[in-house]
Amino acid sequence: MADNFDLFGDPIPANHGGKGRPPHIPTTENRNRVNMLLACGWSNERIAGAMRITEPTLRKHYFSELKSREVARDRLNAVLLMKGFEGVQKGNATAIRLFLHLVERNDLMQFGQSLRPARVEKSEKSSKPAKLGKKEEALLAAQQPDVGTPMGELMARRQQSMN
Structure with a gap:
């Protein structure tokens, strides 16, 4: 095993810097990372990308973790x-x-x-009232004054006296 680690905490293989790409070394931390990402619903492609390995390498070294995707x-x-x-x-x-x-x-x-929330069926969607346009919303807002302001309070009193 290598005593040196890269910036991501992964061990640096002994043949680093030699010919060819150094082999991937599965660690306990990487196995835990794969399990956690599987639990979060990540695809094999995303997991391999996050670990900076190819999908075949992921399947080769972490096949037992990938088998337990459902649980x-x-x-x-x-x-x-x-x-x-x-x-x-x-x-x-x-x-x-x-x-x-x-x-x-x-x-x-x-x-x-x-x-x-549960998915809304198409029949339930059609039973919703139609969305009002800008002018209809403005007319409705004018019928219901804001009683938090002095002008709105005066308008509300006038509407009550007219009814």
Whole structure:
């Protein structure tokens, strides 16, 4: 193994500066990075680009991590829950708050709900009222004066007295 590291913390191979491109050396840190990026939903192309390697090199050295793509998010959530629980056991108030948030999010996920609003179907979209133009909006705004100003308050009183 190399004792020297580049600016990104990657080990510099022994044949650096020799003929050909130096081989990629998978490290524990790089394996963790691949797992984290998989959990965030990154494609192989993006992961390889971020690690400055080719896709075949990614598949060659990190095939076991790539196999677990479907469970990577669950594994990340499990680690976050454990870290939060460790903070709860220490009595950290911020950790308690964050842990409760993670548990609520987990409960929503368990019941098949999501934090994002549900997609609106086309039939629901068409039932929305048509968007008003500038002139129609101005007429409606004129009918409803701003009572926070003296002039708006006077106009509101006059409208009430006319009705």
